[in-house]
Amino acid sequence: METRAHYILIGSFVMIAICLAFVFVLRVTSTRGNFDTYRVIFEERVTGLSNGSIVRYNGIQVGEVDSLILDPDDPSNVIAYVRLEQNTPVTTDTTVELEPVGFTGLAIIQFVGGSKDAPLLKTVSEERIPTIVADTSGISQFLAGTSEIIGRTNLILSDANIDSISKTLTDIQTITGAVAENRDEISSLIKNANAATEELTMTLENLRRASDGLEAMLAEDGPKVIDNADELITDVRSLIAQTEALVGENRESFRYFTDQGLGQIAPALAEARQLMRSLDYMLREIERDPKAFFIGETAPEYGAEAE
Secondary structure (H helix, E strand, C coil): HHHHHHHHHHHHHHHHHHHHHHHHHHHHHHHHHHHEEEEEEEEECCCCCCCCEEHHHCCCCEEEEEEEEEECEEECCCCEEEEEEECCCCCCEECCCCCCCCECCCCEEEEECCCCCCCCCHCCCCCCCEECEEECCCHHHHHHHHHHHHHHHHCCHHHHHHHHHHHHHHHHHHHHHHHHCCCHHHHHHHHHHHHHHHHHHHHHHHHHHHHHHHHHHHHHHHHHHHHHHHHHHHHHHHHHHHHHHHHHHHHHHHHHHHHHHHHHHHHHHHHHEEEEEEEEHHHHHHHHHHHHHHCCCCCCCCHHHCC
């Protein structure tokens, strides 16, 4: 009787275990049915990513990596199959990128963006498993930029550039020493330059004042000057017209004068020059001794001196 009860107890436990296993299988099967699968293609290395890695959508965990394989058409690419919750709004404009987790060396897949008006990718995709090409991650861009910076740094720090820099530093040291030795002269030069600058400033100020005064004078007296100039031009034109009329009226008299009168001018000019020389001599004598010129010179009285 005890043996039979023992078998019944063991059978009961076995049946309970079978039922629990069946429930677990159903649970797992139903759970798998609540996920959507996506194919994500990475055109870079996926260091730190593995099966079971977390998948997030705008920072919220929505699934995990199911498997990772190399792209059979291009081995430089990696294909990741990810399972996301069915209510995850992966739209046609949603982007994917690889994101490192701190300094642990691990990585996750981050789904980013997605507008509310864009259609869901799984509803418009013609593939059984929708495909998304991941963007280049920030760390990859940083590493690529770092490599370029290192390359440029190596070019800058070449032997020729190092020699040039050394020569430049030597020249700077020489110039600094020369400046230190001649600091008194340089100080004097700077003072002279400051004085010259002040004088130039004063000169420019005076020039500005003169310009302002000239501008004011022109603004006040300019119309009068222009009117006077117009009157002068009118008078000159009138004088020219009168001169032309006079020459026209006395053309015959001028011709007679040039024919006969010019012959008598030369002797008259010679006599005038002689007269001018006489007048000049007389003026000099008057200036030298006016009394002698007008009264006459008197002889000295020697007898009176003898007495």
